[in-house]
Amino acid sequence: EPEVTQTPSHQVTQMGQEVILRCVPISNHLYFYWYRQILGQKVEFLVSFYNNEISEKSEIFDDQFSVERPDGSNFTLKIRSTKLEDSAMYFCASRELYEQYFGPGTRLTVT
Amino acid sequence: QKEVEQDPGPLSVPEGAIVSLNCTYSNSAFQYFMWYRQYSRKGPELLMYTYSSGNKEDGRFTAQVDKSSKYISLFIRDSQPSDSATYLCAIRGVDDKIIFGKGTRLHILP
Known part of the structure; x- marks a missing residue:
């Protein structure tokens, strides 16, 4: 059964560093999301992405965050300058029609 | 008023019992209702999805929506120890973001 995958499973970074969290959505899905x-x-909810642009974002998703679909399979979340309060599980999700399917998450620890 | 309210539990029931999990929501514009199951340090796993009032059944799981009361429920029949997890109710309106409840921790006692 197809599933959303995420890498790495655990990322440790120092405050102020940039991190990129990676996701491979289910292959025929067109809508992509990040949650924490x-x-x-x-x-x-952080952000939704469709047709190569952000369709919706929450107040959490400030200028420190960005998303990108660099190729036909990956979907990334970048945090430019991490803060201690960014420590969390980050989940990627994708959907074809109505149901959103979630990946296993990346645990981000900012020290 | 919070958008989605869910009792965090924990809820402990003996194996084989019927489990009832509930949420209330505040905004009548919400149209889609979901239940996710989340094991510790894992991603939410979609269990049930519905968009109308009434019942929807899938195996041992029944989702119930009452839009007039803004109340959603999940029933688990013949509960098993493997059902022990956190159950998240989730709702969505016409926009694309899901709003989750805090989750109810469920323990099925063998």
Whole structure:
């Protein structure tokens, strides 16, 4: 069964460094998303992406964040200058019709 | 008022029991209703998806939506220890973002 994959599973970085989180959505899906989940809190929407542009973003998704689909299979989330409060699980999701399917997540730890 | 309210639990029930999980939501514009299951340190896994009031059944799982009361439920029949997880209700309006509840931690006791 096709699934969303994410790499790395765990990323440790120092405050102020740039990180890129990578996702491979399900191959025939056209809508892509990033969510985050701070430990012990709810899953929060960050951004949605369709047709090579952002279609919706939350107030969390500020100028430090960017997304890109650099080729036909990858979808990335870049955090330019990480802060301690960026430590969280980051989930990529994709959909074809209505249902969003989530990847296993990347645990980002900012020290 | 929070957009989606969900009792975080934990909820402990004996194996074989019927489990009832519930959420309320505040905005009548929400049109799509989902239940996800999340195991510890894993991504949310879609269990049920519905967009109308009424019941939708899939195996041991039944999702129920009451739009007039803004109330959604998930029932699990013949619960198994492997059902132990956090269950997230989720809703979506005409825009493309999903709003999640905080999740209910469920423990099925063997």
